[in-house]
Amino acid sequence: MISNYDVLIIGGGAAGFFTAINIAEKNPKIKIAILERGKEVLSKVRVSGGGRCNVTHACFIPNDLVKFYPRGEKELRGPFHQFCSGDTIEWFEKHGVELKIEDDGRMFPVTDSSQTIIDCFLNTTKKLKIDVLTGQSVQEIFQGENYWKVETNQQSFKCQKLVMTTGSNPKMWDMMQKLGHNIVSPVPSLFTFNIKDNRIKDLMGVSAFASVKVKDSKLKASGPLLITHWGMSGPGILRLSAWGARELFEKNYQFTLQVNWLNDLDFDIVLEDLKEIKEENSKKSVSKFCPFDFPKRLWESLLKASGISLDTKWADISKKQMTDLVNQLTNGQFQVNGKSTFKEEFVTAGGVDLKEINFKTMESKLHKNLYFAGEILNIDAITGGFNFQNAWTSGFIISNNLSLL
Structure with a gap:
């Protein structure tokens, strides 16, 4: 039996949830599922910032913000003009999460607990009727004429739009390589x-x-x-x-x-x-x-x-x-x-080649209706909330495009 969705998001992390929520808020009629291979979602959010979740950084000028990205500086300039750190603060405030700025510019929830961010995402996805499916390890991805088919260890899924938010996952990079994408070989960062x-x-x-x-x-x-x-x-x-x-x-x-x-x-x-x-x-x-x-x-x-x-x-x-x-x-x-x-905040330099992405929409230049957000791309930043900002920005841009379904 095949489960049909308008949008499938592979990866239950920060970028996946942010993308799903923003699509659904702009167009509640769209049927969305998040597929997560683990038993729990948002596990990296939980441990980030020593369990406090370093949501973003108090750098509000796009041309300054990009300088914190060893890989992605040039490509993120346009996206940050669409959704930057100030927009992130406003977004979380609208969703009941107040952020605070520390002396070094890092921003955290005032509760000093990553659980605040996790609860915000879980409650919002539930309210928007987004299906969050765990234990779904993707085995194969097929491209049809006007659809994508995803086989997991549990079932089959079919969708019109496919969003990849799987972070530094070698198995997913291999699948993207089979689809013709170049993968910049991963090496540790931070x-x-x-x-x-x-x-x-x-x-x-x-x-x-x-x-x-x-x-x-x-x-x-x-x-x-x-x-x-x-x-x-x-x-x-x-x-x-x-x-x-x-x-x-x-x-x-x-x-x-x-x-x-x-x-x-x-x-x-x-x-x-x-x-x-x-x-x-x-x-x-x-x-x-x-x-x-x-x-x-x-x-x-x-x-x-x-x-x-x-x-x-x-x-x-x-x-x-x-x-x-x-x-x-x-x-x-x-x-x-x-x-x-560095603690649990392991970041990888490497991923899908940025030359193969349209940064106005985050869509693949090689395959229609295939999108990327977060660290699956060859984008990474120094520590301080910048890697999360990339996740929020890329997810938001995808939502602008997919909400028109």
């Missing part, structure tokens, strides 16, 4: 660096604003850097991993990381500053007088790495020790050996 180094060995939990660079590369980023028991994490490192996803994959995650603990201050400026400090504070102990605004434990570790004992007076620091200290501060070299996944 990961932390594994580093074993005595300078950071006992500093777990210490954080400082730093600029980081991959040696012998153009890759660089800046932001808070967090020292962990396995190496380095934090927004600055995650940003670097996103922009360098392909290059670092090719290096097999073995490279030298250059860290400037004073952000962008260069060697000569810091050397002059320290010479002045040495004169003015000659009788003070170097460990008790840290001239920079970063953690004392980190300062003490860099002193030791420069061959300076903690009870040394500023007046007694040799020229070589001073040079070594400035090098540690502005160009600390750390050997990276591998990566670790």
Whole structure:
């Protein structure tokens, strides 16, 4: 027996639900089903933002917003002019979810709970009579003359319009490849660096604003850097991993990381500053007088790495020790050996080739009535709510097109 729908959405995540709800709100007569292979829907929403759901980012100008996307920057400019972060805030408020802005621009529900977003989606789909079908693992997709047929492990479905919102699912990418779409090979994005180094060995939990660079590369980023028991994490490192996803994959995650603990201050400026400090504070102990605004434990570790004992007076620091200290501060070299996944928020660089998508409608250029939203496409962003914004925007654009059925 075949179940007939006007629109089938494969993938019960953020993009799938947002697309379905917006289609149904614009045209309640359209019969819609969401097919999810797992037992639960919206599982990534549940764990995102440490269980708080980082819904979007307080960046309201499309031309600025696109700069947070290592892949998709050019293509998303038009879509963000149709539906941007401000529209997301308004949409959720209309659906009873108030959002708040944190100091770093990330936006969360005021409840600080991802369950608020999940409940909003589940209640709205129920009210709009959208069928949400779980345990539906897609086995095959066929294209007919004016329809799509989807075979799952449980039953067969037929629809006029097919929307793919399956995220980073290799099986679905294989199916899209069989339909003729090019898949940009997936590599990890948003990961932390594994580093074993005595300078950071006992500093777990210490954080400082730093600029980081991959040696012998153009890759660089800046932001808070967090020292962990396995190496380095934090927004600055995650940003670097996103922009360098392909290059670092090719290096097999073995490279030298250059860290400037004073952000962008260069060697000569810091050397002059320290010479002045040495004169003015000659009788003070170097460990008790840290001239920079970063953690004392980190300062003490860099002193030791420069061959300076903690009870040394500023007046007694040799020229070589001073040079070594400035090098540690502005160009600390750390050997990276591998990566670790960033919590549960694993993001992949790769997916359906963007050249094969019409970004005015999110429809495939190869197949009529086949649409894509979210991370199934070769679009990804740095951490901070940007990947969800791509899901909302692409889903909204699809709804504008499909509501005319």
